Amino acid sequence: MVVMPPESLRHLLASLHAARERSWSAEDLRVNIDQRALLLREAATRRFPRRGDRLPPARLVDIDRGAFDLAGRAVLIFFRYAGCPACNVALPYYQRQLAPALAQLGVPLIAISPQVPARLREIRSRHVLDFTIASDPDNGFARHLGIDYSYDAASRQSAWRKGRPIGEITGLGRWELPMPAALVIDADRTVRFAEVSPDWLVRTEATPLIAAANAARLAAAA
Helix, strand or coil: CCCCCCCCHHHHHHHHHHHHHHHCCHHHHHHHHHHHHHHHHHHCCCCCCCCCCECCCCEEEECCCEEEECCCCEEEEECCCCCCCCHHHHHHHHHHHCHHHHHHHCCCEEEEECCCHHHHHHHHHHHCCCCEEEECHHHHHHHHHCCEEECCHHHHHHHHHHCCCHHHHHCCCCCEEECCEEEEECCCCEEEEEEECCCCCCCCCHHHHHHHHHHHHHHHHC
């Protein structure tokens, strides 16, 4: 019997980049690569959430049920916006590889973007996602966690040329997004696992998130 290797999000995102190398102009590709490289360099001087931190209270907006306060054990996936190509790879991957395991553990999966709720619904319907999709009003939670970033000058110019300024897409009116991030939190919002991805084409695999969520569950039951 042939055992297939587990699906890898990093391989899926590498395939997305390879497709861009074949189809994008050299200029557009360079702008994208340079922005991600800049964020990686800047990450060395930033303080991201880490294991043992306690997250502040947060009021988010479930796109189906409205405003709610973050409470209880959860896995949080920060993503950029509904039309982001890499997010349209990552969130369906988490639906396949992460959501079923978390459901068995009784741990909610919450995907968070600063985009206004009405514009986030499209990514749920496009991929038939059954976990919570939440809007982070004004990107405030991400900014408090230090995982926000702004477009560099070249990225802004490229977006204007294409008629797609990100502030209009998200509804925030600013050149700001969260870096992709994955956090596993306890009932008191203590972080049990944290990984921030300044390069949005390198994101957290499902396996460590499942392991961390299970470890937190066992620790709470001990």
